[in-house]
Amino acid sequence: MAHEIRLVNEADLRRAVHLDLEVIDCIEKAFAKLATGTVVMPPVLSMALPEVNAEVDVKTAYVPGLDGFAIKVSPGFFNNPALGLSSLNGLMVLFSAQTGLVQAVYLDNGYLTDIRTAAAGAVAARHLAPAVVSTIGILGTGVQARLQLIAAAKVRPAERALVWGRDRDKARALAKDMTAALGIDVVATEDRQQLVADSQLVVTTTPAKEAILGADCLHPGLHITAMGSDQEDKNELAPEILAKADVLVCDRISQCEKLGELRSALATRTLQDLSHVRELGEIVSGKAQGRTGDADITVCDLTGTGVQDTAIATLSLGKVKKANAGTMLVS
Amino acid sequence: MAHEIRLVNEADLRRAVHLDLEVIDCIEKAFAKLATGTVVMPPVLSMALPEVNAEVDVKTAYVPGLDGFAIKVSPGFFNNPALGLSSLNGLMVLFSAQTGLVQAVYLDNGYLTDIRTAAAGAVAARHLAPAVVSTIGILGTGVQARLQLIAAAKVRPAERALVWGRDRDKARALAKDMTAALGIDVVATEDRQQLVADSQLVVTTTPAKEAILGADCLHPGLHITAMGSDQEDKNELAPEILAKADVLVCDRISQCEKLGELRSALATRTLQDLSHVRELGEIVSGKAQGRTGDADITVCDLTGTGVQDTAIATLSLGKVKKANAGTMLVS
Numbered sequence: 001m002a003h004e005i006r007l008v009n010e011a012d013l014r015r016a017v018h019l020d021l022e023v024i025d026c027i028e029k030a031f032a033k034l035a036t037g038t039v040v041m042p043p044v045l046s047m048a049l050p051e052v053n054a055e056v057d058v059k060t061a062y063v064p065g066l067d068g069f070a071i072k073v074s075p076g077f078f079n080n081p082a083l084g085l086s087s088l089n090g091l092m093v094l095f096s097a098q099t100g101l102v103q104a105v106y107l108d109n110g111y112l113t114d115i116r117t118a119a120a121g122a123v124a125a126r127h128l129a130p131a132v133v134s135t136i137g138i139l140g141t142g143v144q145a146r147l148q149l150i151a152a153a154k155v156r157p158a159e160r161a162l163v164w165g166r167d168r169d170k171a172r173a174l175a176k177d178m179t180a181a182l183g184i185d186v187v188a189t190e191d192r193q194q195l196v197a198d199s200q201l202v203v204t205t206t207p208a209k210e211a212i213l214g215a216d217c218l219h220p221g222l223h224i225t226a227m228g229s230d231q232e233d234k235n236e237l238a239p240e241i242l243a244k245a246d247v248l249v250c251d252r253i254s255q256c257e258k259l260g261e262l263r264s265a266l267a268t269r270t271l272q273d274l275s276h277v278r279e280l281g282e283i284v285s286g287k288a289q290g291r292t293g294d295a296d297i298t299v300c301d302l303t304g305t306g307v308q309d310t311a312i313a314t315l316s317l318g319k320v321k322k323a324n325a326g327t328m329l330v331s
Numbered sequence: 332m333a334h335e336i337r338l339v340n341e342a343d344l345r346r347a348v349h350l351d352l353e354v355i356d357c358i359e360k361a362f363a364k365l366a367t368g369t370v371v372m373p374p375v376l377s378m379a380l381p382e383v384n385a386e387v388d389v390k391t392a393y394v395p396g397l398d399g400f401a402i403k404v405s406p407g408f409f410n411n412p413a414l415g416l417s418s419l420n421g422l423m424v425l426f427s428a429q430t431g432l433v434q435a436v437y438l439d440n441g442y443l444t445d446i447r448t449a450a451a452g453a454v455a456a457r458h459l460a461p462a463v464v465s466t467i468g469i470l471g472t473g474v475q476a477r478l479q480l481i482a483a484a485k486v487r488p489a490e491r492a493l494v495w496g497r498d499r500d501k502a503r504a505l506a507k508d509m510t511a512a513l514g515i516d517v518v519a520t521e522d523r524q525q526l527v528a529d530s531q532l533v534v535t536t537t538p539a540k541e542a543i544l545g546a547d548c549l550h551p552g553l554h555i556t557a558m559g560s561d562q563e564d565k566n567e568l569a570p571e572i573l574a575k576a577d578v579l580v581c582d583r584i585s586q587c588e589k590l591g592e593l594r595s596a597l598a599t600r601t602l603q604d605l606s607h608v609r610e611l612g613e614i615v616s617g618k619a620q621g622r623t624g625d626a627d628i629t630v631c632d633l634t635g636t637g638v639q640d641t642a643i644a645t646l647s648l649g650k651v652k653k654a655n656a657g658t659m660l661v662s
Contacts, residue, residue, distance in 0.1 A: 005438055007338055009662035038382075045376035049393050051369075054431060058389055058402060062380050071389060071404050073424060075431030089431050091424065093404060100385060100406030100420050105436055107336055107662035327660060331340035331438035 006104040006317070008326035013108050016323040017316050019115050019150055027119035028126070028284055030063060030311035031251070035281030038064045041306045044255070053078045055231070061306030068094045068103055070313035072306070074113060086110075094313040104317050104326070112316060116308040118147035120251060120280070121203055121225050124300040126155040127283045128249060128290050129201040129223040134159050137199030139192060139212060139236070141165035141174045144205040144227065153182055156201055160185040164192040166206075193217045196224075204228050204236040211264070215240035220295040226261045227302040237261045237299070239270035245299040247290055249278045252305050260303040337435040337648070339657035344439050347654040348647050350446050350481055358450035359457070359615055361394060361642035365583070366612030369395045372637045375586070384409045386562070392637030399425045399434055401644035403637070405444060417441075425644040435648050435657070447643040448635055449478035451582060451611070452534055452556050455631040457486040458614045459580060459621050460532040460554040464489050468530030470523060470543060470567070472496035472505045475536040475558065477512075484513055487532055491516040495523040497537075524548045527555075535559050535567040542595070546571035551626040557592045558633040568592045568630070570601030576630040578621055580609050583636050591632040 008016075017023070033039050041061040048055050054077040062069045074090040081087060092112055094104040106112055125133075133156035138149050141163065149161055161178065163186060165171035171188035178186040189195050196202050196217040206212060206228045213224070215238050228236045242248055242265040253274065256262035265271040280300065282288035291298050320326050339347075348354070364370050372392035379386050385408040393400045405421040412418060421444070423437040437443055456464075464487035469480050472494065480492055492509065494517060496502035502519035509517040520526050527533050527548040537543060537559045544555075546569050559567045573579055573596040584605065587593035596602040611631065613619035622629050651657050 002341075007436075007658075007660055009660055010333075011662070040378055040380055042376055042378045045373055045389055045391070047371055047373045047391060047393060049371055051393075051395060052428065056391070056393075056400075056402075056426075056431065058376055058391070060376070060378060060387070060389070062378060062382075062387075064382060069387075071387075073402050073426075075426055077429075077431035080430055083430065085430055085432070089433070091433055091436075093422065093424075095387075095404075095406055097383065098408075099411055099414065099416055100387065100408035101416070102420070102422055102438060105338075105422075105438075107433060107436075107660060109662060327338075327658065329338055329340055329438060329658060331342070331440060 002330050003101055005102050005329050005331055006320065006326045007329055008104060008320050009107045010109045010111050012320065012325035013106060013111050013316065016319040016325050017112065017115060019118055019147060021154060023115060023315065024119045024122040024154065026311050026315045027116055027308055028123045030307040031123060031281040032285040033063050034307050035279060035285045035287055039307055059306040059309055061310045062097065063307055063310050066310060066314045067097055068314045068317065069097050070094050070309040072309040074110065092309060092313050094317055106313065106316065112312050114143055114147055116312040117144060117227065117304055118151040120302050120308055121148045121227055122151035122155050123284065124225045124280060124302065125152045125201055128247065128298040128300055129156055130221050130294050133200040135199045136161040137195040137202040138163045138205065140205035140228065141167060141170035142205060145174060146178065148203040148205055148227065149178055152201055152203060158184065160187065162187055162189050162195045162198060164189050164195050206236055207234060208236045209233055210235060211238040212236055213241060214238045215244050218244055218297050220297065223298045225300045225302060229260050230303045231259055232263065235261065235264040239265035239268045242299055243270050244297065246296040247298040248276065249280055249283055249300045251280050251302045253277055253279055255303045256301045261301040333661050334432050336433050336660050336662055337651065337657045338660055339435060339651050340438045341440045341442050343651065343656035344437060344442050344647065347650040347656050348443065348446060350449055350478060352485060354446060354646065355450045355453040355482065355485065357642050357646045358447055358639055359454045361638040362454060362612040363616040364394050365638050366610060366616045366618055370638055390637040390640055392641045393428065394638055394641050397641060397645045398428055399645045399648065400428050401425050401640040403640040405441065423640060423644050425648055437644065437647065443643050443647060445474055445478055447639040448475060448558065449482040451633050451639055452479045452558055453482035453486045454615065455556045455611060455633065456483045456532055459578065459629040459631055460487055461552050461625050464531040466530045467492040468526040468533040469494045469536065471536035471559065472498060472501035473536060476505055477509065479534040479536050479558065480509055483532055483534060489515065491518065493518055493520050493526045493529060495520055495526050537567055538565060539567045540564055541566060542569040543567055544572060545569045546575050549575055549628055551628065554629045556631045556633060560591050561634045562590055563594065566592065566595040570596035570599045573630060574601050575628065577627040578629040579607065580611055580614055580631045582611050582633045584608055584610055586634045586636065587632045591634040593632055
């Protein structure tokens, strides 16, 4: 009955799994499966721990056709920075979809989540942004600001990028790093309205609790992906932006209603009828129409789904096996 | 930022953690905490996978005062026996309650669940069974039949035990094993009504989907713990047993309404008003009265709670550290 389990730490995962087109395609396929209706994806298990200023989320999804399914635990302990620790940590466990036996434990401290989250941004950009993007705009200066820019540039090679952050020094550092990493001009700006005006593809990656973009910044041919809000108290886009979008897409409508930009738009009654809202999987699989022309304004609301975790965890097993990475434990 | 994580397999856990009074006391304290209202215990995340005849449950709880909290994943893949594998497997992950960092991964294949489940039976017996128990009756012949009998005997030393199972050979084998293990007479019987008539403490441990005991078996001075039902389609006790009990106790009322014996009693409208139903933690902590005298009939409905997982996972860390068990991984 004993079987082998592969235990992989963050360093090994960083060596074996990268934000590349293979990962983006893998996440795209997972979204397509989500639109077929055969995926089983329970609501997020969320445990708020106000006593220690923390929150723990558990996500999972069973995707028919994949060898495994992941269960991901994401603890967010927001007093950690004072201790010199990252707020976000966690792990993913990959189970066999045939037997339920544990296949692998990824002690990744959130690395695979970072990658699959950025990959979803690339999928949204690939299917919703205008065909030609000369400028990419990024709001925020954290890990996702970097990764979303890298991901966007893989599907929409741009001539330059603009970055904005509340902390100007961080924005400048990000611009410098990304100029070197991408080999294009990446410029920090203090004017986020102008950033949107000058961009065709914008990704918001902040933990904002009040809208940082108003509808007056919208212009024909703009795509915005808002991926910062994943909690009930977060909000990056003025609800009017969602109302004015020609195409409004969610990763999962039922989740965005609770945790995403859709929540604010519903709370303010700016949006009431959601019958026109599409899911990313429907766009990817051609079940629903995305952008109809160069002048459309498109918006994608991403909150992060269990299918992405299952997809990246399954793909990663092949990669770590090939790299002969990790420690084997019999149990 | 890297920290050490202890990875422990089933064999090491079986060597370090046993069903003893220390574990029973630990689980008892966890139930007492549950009654204080400061525990955070989200509803079970349950993912049904009919396509592969499986179900996956995730349980967790944050218990103030404990150094860690556990997240437990219990996959049940019911086609496994045909492959020579156990249906139930899974693992527990222990996180720091201060930082959310992973402290330990217990690749226990359900062993710690077995132990904490039996320990809850002992807690129920300690607080609800008559002071003197001469005969313990066990229905079922699986792992929990064995462990519940061991647990009951630790808090109510009996002269003999009776065991019943649908499979007579398994019941006889269980009786033989337990006679050797406990040093008391353990006898297999084919008459489960008589088993209850002759016992003061009965534990039902079967996966029955229809009641295996009717109310006609009740007698003064009887305590029944029903721990087999933990799913929406399971049922061991006729609803009239719950209605006729002088004291009716659940591990968690909100969970038993969905998954336990309480579910059947509510579905048949045999029980409608639950205002007299108590939780085990209330009894343990003295907030509610349990048995009032030797003649009371008491019933306890156990479905298994996240506080038990957090309690056993936290206790186990000390034990495996002391035993220097497991593999350390830096991540």
